[in-house]
Amino acid sequence: xxxxxxxxxxxSFLFSWFQTLAALAAACVLCSCLDKEKEEELAKVVQEKKDxxxxxxxxxxxxxxxxxxxxxxxxxxxxxxxxxxxYQKQELEVTKEFNDLKKxxxxxxxxxxLLEGSLTSWRRVARESFRGLQVGSLDLGGGRVVADATVxxxxxxxxxxxxxxxxxxxxxAELPNPLRERLIDESLVIQSIRIDPSQK
Numbered sequence: 784x785x786x787x788x789x790x791x792x793x794x795s796f797l798f799s800w801f802q803t804l805a806a807l808a809a810a811c812v813l814c815s816c817l818d819k820e821k822e823e824e825l826a827k828v829v830q831e832k833k834d835x836x837x838x839x840x841x842x843x844x845x846x847x848x849x850x851x852x853x854x855x856x857x858x859x860x861x862x863x864x865x866x867x868x869x870y871q872k873q874e875l876e877v878t879k880e881f882n883d884l885k886k887x888x889x890x891x892x893x894x895x896x897l898l899e900g901s902l903t904s905w906r907r908v909a910r911e912s913f914r915g916l917q918v919g920s921l922d923l924g925g926g927r928v929v930a931d932a933t934v935x936x937x938x939x940x941x942x943x944x945x946x947x948x949x950x951x952x953x954x955x956a957e958l959p960n961p962l963r964e965r966l967i968d969e970s971l972v973i974q975s976i977r978i979d980p981s982q983k
Contacts, residue, residue: 910936910938914935914936914937915933915934916933916934916966917932918932918933918934918944918962919931919932920932921946921953923957929944929946929948930946930947931946931947932944933946934966935950940956941954941955942958942966
């Protein structure tokens with residue numbers, strides 16, 4: 784009986800051991816299945832994270848490119864602003880110079896008008912003073928000579944003489960230089976005061 788009991792115990796132990804072994808095997812199979820699922824899930828999560836990381840990396844590269852582009856634009860704008868300020872400063876200087884020149888031109892015009900007014904009065908008085916001036920014999924060139932010439936009237940470019948034969952109007956430019964100087968021919972005066980370019 785002992786051997787039957789022992790045999791039953793031994794069988795029971797073996798059965799129990801097989802059950803444990805079967806449970807362990809089932810657990811291993813389940814674990815390996817679960818591990819495989821977890822590995823697949825983990826691999827999927829890792830891939831998603833990798834994709835997300837790659838996307839972020841691409842975004843970062845794009846943002847860096849955008850940042851460089853914006854920085855370049857800012858630099859260009861700063862340069863343009865500096866140039867604009869410089870141009871505005873130059874414009875102010877040029878405007879001031881222009882206004883100074885304009886003022887100077889107005890002063891010159893006013894002085895010229897004043898001088899012209901004075902010259903007009905002076906011309907009238909000077910021409911009146913030459914009336915009745917006796918110049919004697921006058922050689923007009925080309926064989927024309929007038930005797931006892933007297934100034935009757937002077938205009939801008941000519942002189943009217945009375946003489947023994949009547950009256951003759953002669954252009955100032957056709958008169959001898961000494962007489963032109965005596966009659967204050969302005970064109971002759973201007974020629975005499977003209978500055979020689981070599982003397983500048």
